[in-house]
Every structure is written in structure tokens, then in C-alpha cells.
Amino acid sequence: MSAFSTAIASGRKRRGEGHTRREEILQAAKELFLEEGYESTTIRRIADRVGISAPALYLYFRDKEDLLLALCDQTFTHLVDAIDEIERTIEDPLERIRRFGDAYARFGITHPDEYRLVFLSGNIPEAIRKLGHRQATDDPDRPGVKGAIVFGRLVAILAQAEASGLKLNYPPDTCAELCWMAVHGLVAALILKPDFPWSDRDVLINGMLDIHVKGIVRSE
Amino acid sequence: MSAFSTAIASGRKRRGEGHTRREEILQAAKELFLEEGYESTTIRRIADRVGISAPALYLYFRDKEDLLLALCDQTFTHLVDAIDEIERTIEDPLERIRRFGDAYARFGITHPDEYRLVFLSGNIPEAIRKLGHRQATDDPDRPGVKGAIVFGRLVAILAQAEASGLKLNYPPDTCAELCWMAVHGLVAALILKPDFPWSDRDVLINGMLDIHVKGIVRSE
DNA sequence: TTGGTAAGTTAACGATGTTAATCTAAGTGT
DNA sequence: ACACTTAGATTAACATCGTTAACTTACCAA
Known part of the structure; x- marks a missing residue:
């Protein structure tokens, strides 16, 4: 008091x-x-x-969700930075994809609350609609948009990989969606059921990345 | 009135x-x-x-969650029935896995609310703890347990596949976790962000299953 | 007839997100 | 120096939520 x-x-x-x-x-x-x-x-x-x-x-904030989303964006900036770092330092397309997935998964596991809010609660589109027409859809400072940016980066990396000669089994967006969904599922599971006797985390992460890198690039 | x-x-x-x-x-x-x-x-x-x-x-119900979980179990019974059907009619191990994933994904998409409650909200272990020591952990009628049963079936199918000669890249549980996480991620994404311009659903489901069936069985 | 009990009621509690109406202190124009 | 505007905050209150406590009613058995 x-x-x-x-x-x-x-x-x-x-x-x-x-x-x-x-x-x-x-x-x-x-x-x-x-x-x-x-x-x-x-x-x-x-x-x-x-x-x-x-x-x-x-x-200062329209409602609770607005506040929480602003907070999330603040945290997600670190992930975006990590992705920047990867794009700057890694050349090999496949290794880029791997590193992206690894960074993404570990970020999610390390920031479970923010991850839940951005990727695991009711649809962001609804939230945006609720915020009104205050800002255009491409405003880089609108809360909640950092999540979409991260996904956009993956699409870009895959498109770039294809452009540099890599043969993909699906269009880049579809590949991105599949990869993201899988890693997202992994993170979601570890976050939402932390008490379940999962296999070793690193094994799961590496396994998931192996499977998807193999499954997405044409091997013949 | x-x-x-x-x-x-x-x-x-x-x-x-x-x-x-x-x-x-x-x-x-x-x-x-x-x-x-x-x-x-x-x-x-x-x-x-x-x-x-x-x-x-x-x-009649301890609290709201108890009610909702009971409701979910009622719905999830249909999925368990579908799995029974698959196990009864399909012989080929790989095809079983595929059909399992397909049934699971389509069930989740068709029952988004129940899916959210069982697989997408706070950890069930906590909910169980909250319900007290009322029943043992293996009571088949405890609400919320049907979700775990479904996962258990997948583990069983994979173990069975391995026993019948199929070579897996990981232990059966790990394989099950990887497969489940990926399909779960797919379902979660479609449910939570329904307005996002995803690729065609069937393409995503089939693609995800392809990738994981390929990625899990040893091919050499 | 008399209890006892299962099933249900009304009233209320404490919390939550949020809005309305109001106050206050700092800056600004004259 | 004095009035006016306004940003920034306040208190009071609302509607709703899940949930609990205390009381009532209808039925059945002794």
C-alpha cells in the first residue's frame, strides 16, 4: 500500500x-x-x-489485446533481428532454411507467453478488424504484425532459394506454409503440454527440420 | 422471457x-x-x-472446464471410431499412417471449437490436477482423456509398423510426436488464422503427409 | 404423519474489462 | 495577472463472468 x-x-x-x-x-x-x-x-x-x-x-492502449500485442511485437523484434543475422551471414540456401527453423523454434520455446499471444490465440485478423481502420494493413508498426513479418521472411528465403537454382516440390508459399506449420506445431505442443513426456527437444527440432528440408527439395 | x-x-x-x-x-x-x-x-x-x-x-459438472471437456470427449469419440475403422480395414502400415493423419486433420478442421479446447488451450495436465484426485489417470471416462487416447493410437500404429518390419528413422514415440506435431500445426494454423490466404487445404494435408511418411521411414 | 434427501432456487461475492463523468494541473493567449 | 484550453489522470459505476452459500421445494420411505 x-x-x-x-x-x-x-x-x-x-x-x-x-x-x-x-x-x-x-x-x-x-x-x-x-x-x-x-x-x-x-x-x-x-x-x-x-x-x-x-x-x-x-x-495509451485501445484495449487489453492492443497492449499485449504491442508487448509481443517488442519481443518479436529479437526474432526478426536473429533472422536478419542469419540472412546476412549464411549463404547456403538449405542451411539458411535450417537455421531459420532452428531460430524460430528456440525463440518460441524461450518466449512461450508471447508466442501464445501472437500465434496461438484467436485469429489476428479479427483483432485487426476490432482495432478498426485505424491503419493500413502494411503499417509496420501495427501491433501483431511482426508475426506475419517473420512468416514473410521464410517465404522470401524459400523463393530466393528457388531462384538460385534449388528445385522445390511445391511452390515457395506452399513450402513455407508446410515448414512453418510443422515447426509451429512443435513449438505449440511443447508450450501447451509442457508436462507431457516428449522426446528430447533437440532431437525433435533437428528431426523436424531434417524431415522438412528433405521433403521440400526435389531429390532425384 | x-x-x-x-x-x-x-x-x-x-x-x-x-x-x-x-x-x-x-x-x-x-x-x-x-x-x-x-x-x-x-x-x-x-x-x-x-x-x-x-x-x-x-x-452435474464440477466447473465450466469439466462441462466443456465432457462435451469434447463426446465429439472426439467420432474420431476414435474413425481410427477404429481404419485399423480394422487397412492393412498396409504406411497407408494406415496416411489415413490416420488424413482423418485427424479433417476431423480437426471440421470441429474447430472442440479441437481448440482439447489441443489448443492451456495444458490438460493442469486441468486434470484441478479436477482433483477424483479418478485415476487411466480412467477411460475422465473428461479430456480422449485427446491423449488419439495420440496413443498413433504411437501404437507406428510401433506396430516397426514390428512388422518397417525401418524407422527414429523410435516410434519420436516418430509419432513428429508426425502429430506437424499435422497438429497444420490444423492449428487453419483453425486459428482462417482468413490467411493459405494454399489449398488438400494440397497442404497431402503434402504434409507425404513429407512425413517419406521422412520417417528409412529409405536406402 | 414425519423426516430425509435429491434437485433447484435466489442472492450474493469477487474479479474482470471497460465506459462515463469529473477533476486537476500545466501551458497559452491576451 | 487572469481567463481558457487541454492533456492526463481520477473515482464511480456497469455489465458480465464463474462460482459459492443459504434456503426452498417436491418426492419417497418409515
Whole structure:
């Protein structure tokens, strides 16, 4: 209670804070997210931690989903960075695909809450529709779009691989969808049923990548 | 209001209804589930449709999850039946695996709400723990267990295939996990992002099965 | 007739996301 | 120096949710 009231009392430095508040809220939400899990992350708890009232959050975020998605994008940026790194350093197309899948899977397993929110909860299209026509579909800062960007990267890598002479068994988009779905299924399973006696993680990841790299490139 | 009160008035045939009530509730829940979607399926709405008060549901189901899982098991029985049929009629191990995957994928796509509840929401182990020690883990009537049964069937089919001479690249459980995860990812993607411009469904399903059947059996 | 019991009711609790109405303090124009 | 606007927050409240507590009713058996 004292921490709360002092936060209120000391939080009244009005000038220029409008800038910072949004980041403060995201930071607090992230902490709670990690500390107490997604389930307990309620609007009021986030507001408490920031030191403001719950309705104040609605000055910065349209609704809870908007907040959470913004938070996810922040995290997903790290995955995009990792993909950038791979594209910059790896030349061989097949190895690129492998590394992509590996990075993707490990990112998902390491950030289960964010992964759930972006790839495992109700359709993002609906969420976008709910947000209204506020922004065009290609706005790179719209929350939730980082997930689509990651998938787009895979399509690009595969198209590029095909362009550089690799023979694929399906069109690049279809290949991307198949690969993504499979690795996505792996991540989803490990996240949603963590107590199930799965085989060794590395075996599963490597196995899945083996199977799909083999299954997608024409071998004759 | 009139429909409600008449339902109440005529619903007071007390004798022997205790037997029927549970099924009535499940039926009403199922209808609402299909009519208005999972989101709008609230305890009070289900109770309204049955013509009883909301707390009365707790005489037949421990909590909402218990009800929903019971409902899911009812639906999943159809998938188990389909698997029975496959095991009874198909001899060739590879074809069995294929048909299993096909049946599984199409079942998931056809029953998205139940699929979400069983395979796409928080871990079942937690749910089971929440239900208490009411029943042992191998009770075939415990709600939610049908999902695990389906997976168990796949393991059995693969082990059987190996026993009949087929060479696998991984242990049967690992093979089952890989196959299941991939098809699960496919179903999950189609369910959760229905508006995404995916490739043709049949192409995806067949492609995924091709890739995994090829990737799992040793070819040399 | 008298209990006892199974089935159901109403009232209420605590939480949740969210909205409406209001207040306040800082900046701005005159 | 004084009035006005406005961004940023507040308190109060709403509707809804799952769920529990306490009470009522109808039936059956002794």
C-alpha cells in the first residue's frame, strides 16, 4: 500500500511524462507477464505497478489485446533481428532454411507467453478488424504484425532459394506454409503440454527440420 | 422471457429427471457452442437454454472446464471410431499412417471449437490436477482423456509398423510426436488464422503427409 | 404423519474489462 | 495577472463472468 501511494505521490511529475507513460506501462506489463504469468496479468495489476489507475491505461492502449500485442511485437523484434543475422551471414540456401527453423523454434520455446499471444490465440485478423481502420494493413508498426513479418521472411528465403537454382516440390508459399506449420506445431505442443513426456527437444527440432528440408527439395 | 418462464414451468417434472439433466445440459451446451461460438458460450446461457438456473449446472459438472471437456470427449469419440475403422480395414502400415493423419486433420478442421479446447488451450495436465484426485489417470471416462487416447493410437500404429518390419528413422514415440506435431500445426494454423490466404487445404494435408511418411521411414 | 434427501432456487461475492463523468494541473493567449 | 484550453489522470459505476452459500421445494420411505 505504501509502495502504491508513494508511487502515486512521486508519480505526479506531469511534464513530458506523456511520452514515457506508454513505455512504462509496457515495461510493467512485461514484468508481470514474466513474474506471474499471462493468466494473472490483468489490467488493474499492470496499472497498480505503474502507479496509475486502471482506466488510465486506455489513454495509451485501445484495449487489453492492443497492449499485449504491442508487448509481443517488442519481443518479436529479437526474432526478426536473429533472422536478419542469419540472412546476412549464411549463404547456403538449405542451411539458411535450417537455421531459420532452428531460430524460430528456440525463440518460441524461450518466449512461450508471447508466442501464445501472437500465434496461438484467436485469429489476428479479427483483432485487426476490432482495432478498426485505424491503419493500413502494411503499417509496420501495427501491433501483431511482426508475426506475419517473420512468416514473410521464410517465404522470401524459400523463393530466393528457388531462384538460385534449388528445385522445390511445391511452390515457395506452399513450402513455407508446410515448414512453418510443422515447426509451429512443435513449438505449440511443447508450450501447451509442457508436462507431457516428449522426446528430447533437440532431437525433435533437428528431426523436424531434417524431415522438412528433405521433403521440400526435389531429390532425384 | 415467456419462453424462459414456460420452460421453467413445464420443466418441473421432477421424477427421474436427474438422469436426463446431464445429457440435456450437454446437448444445450453443444447447440450453443455451434450456434454462437465458443466465446458466447457462458454458463448462464447454457442454463437458460436448459430451463434451469446457472448454479444448478454445478450439480452435474464440477466447473465450466469439466462441462466443456465432457462435451469434447463426446465429439472426439467420432474420431476414435474413425481410427477404429481404419485399423480394422487397412492393412498396409504406411497407408494406415496416411489415413490416420488424413482423418485427424479433417476431423480437426471440421470441429474447430472442440479441437481448440482439447489441443489448443492451456495444458490438460493442469486441468486434470484441478479436477482433483477424483479418478485415476487411466480412467477411460475422465473428461479430456480422449485427446491423449488419439495420440496413443498413433504411437501404437507406428510401433506396430516397426514390428512388422518397417525401418524407422527414429523410435516410434519420436516418430509419432513428429508426425502429430506437424499435422497438429497444420490444423492449428487453419483453425486459428482462417482468413490467411493459405494454399489449398488438400494440397497442404497431402503434402504434409507425404513429407512425413517419406521422412520417417528409412529409405536406402 | 414425519423426516430425509435429491434437485433447484435466489442472492450474493469477487474479479474482470471497460465506459462515463469529473477533476486537476500545466501551458497559452491576451 | 487572469481567463481558457487541454492533456492526463481520477473515482464511480456497469455489465458480465464463474462460482459459492443459504434456503426452498417436491418426492419417497418409515
